[in-house]
Amino acid sequence: MEASEFSAVGLTNNVAAVRRTLEVAGVEFIAENGGGAGVRLRKV
Structure with a gap:
């Protein structure tokens, strides 16, 4: 996956398990919004 x-x-099941x-x-996956897709930590 890293490569x-x-x-x-x-x-598919491995990718889903990692996600x-x-x-x-606490990781949130951010959809493409003009600046590219990304991730961030959820605020608690």
Whole structure:
């Protein structure tokens, strides 16, 4: 997945598991909004 140039490439269930784990840890995935997609930590 780390070697993917754009979207994460790998088995679908593995990509989903990594995403869920990051979201549980407080990471928010930000959609493309003109400045590019990204991530940020959720405010608590």
